[in-house]
Amino acid sequence: MSTFFDQRAKTWDAEPRRHTLAADLFAALDRAFPLRPDWAALDYGTGTGLLALALAPRVRRILAVDSSAGMLDVLSRKAREDNHANVEILRADFTADPLPDGPFDLVVSAMTLHHIEHPGHLLRAFSRLLAPGGRLALFDLDAEDGTFHATADGVHHRGFCRDELARLLADTGFREADITTATRIEKHGRTYPVFLAAARRNGT
Numbered sequence: 001m002s003t004f005f006d007q008r009a010k011t012w013d014a015e016p017r018r019h020t021l022a023a024d025l026f027a028a029l030d031r032a033f034p035l036r037p038d039w040a041a042l043d044y045g046t047g048t049g050l051l052a053l054a055l056a057p058r059v060r061r062i063l064a065v066d067s068s069a070g071m072l073d074v075l076s077r078k079a080r081e082d083n084h085a086n087v088e089i090l091r092a093d094f095t096a097d098p099l100p101d102g103p104f105d106l107v108v109s110a111m112t113l114h115h116i117e118h119p120g121h122l123l124r125a126f127s128r129l130l131a132p133g134g135r136l137a138l139f140d141l142d143a144e145d146g147t148f149h150a151t152a153d154g155v156h157h158r159g160f161c162r163d164e165l166a167r168l169l170a171d172t173g174f175r176e177a178d179i180t181t182a183t184r185i186e187k188h189g190r191t192y193p194v195f196l197a198a199a200r201r202n203g204t
Helices: 001-010 016-032 051-056 067-081 119-129 162-171
Strands: 040-044 062-065 088-091 105-110 130-141 175-188 190-201
Touching: 001 190, 016 051, 016 105, 016 119, 016 130, 016 175, 040 051, 040 119, 051 062, 051 067, 051 088, 051 105, 062 067, 067 088, 119 130, 119 162, 162 175, 162 190
Parallel strands: 040 062, 040 105, 062 088, 105 130
Antiparallel strands: 130 190, 175 190
16 A cells, blocks of 8 residues: 555645645544643544645644655655654554554544554554543544545555444543534545544543
8 A cells, every 4th residue: 555655645635635634633622622732633534734834833742653654755855855853753553563552642643544454453543552541532534435535555444433433432442422524525526524533542
């Protein structure tokens, strides 16, 4: 899967719709959580960092994680050019690699979960990374018929049923799950809702 994104990294940001999507997701995140300047945040599946760089001025530090070296190269250049000194970059796959040192106050992951074969494994990793009571913000597609992606390569889920995701969050160490529509993507002449699943790690 990382090869697919490596090949597209240099032109990824050329699509205006990706900037619009990142802005919409950040706005939904900002409405859902009281972002604090002392927070340590982690963005998993960060890609070229469109969401991470929007979040960076609002937190103390952000660790931007992706398995694609090409995407992270683009992010590294942008972070330097924009003087985001609090952005740290890590190439990793949390379903296979050791987890970084935590804890984090906020974990964000946007449009990544449908690429993960076993979402529960990743959610448990997020739970381990978060401080007790820490916040999780998951963005992904509502269940769809498979027409969103041009190819099924690396796509393990055609979006998610909100009720099933809420149960999975409860089973993997989260509470107070609130799943709402964050934005909608217009593609192929169709509309695909994108949800925000906001939750807290168990503990105080």
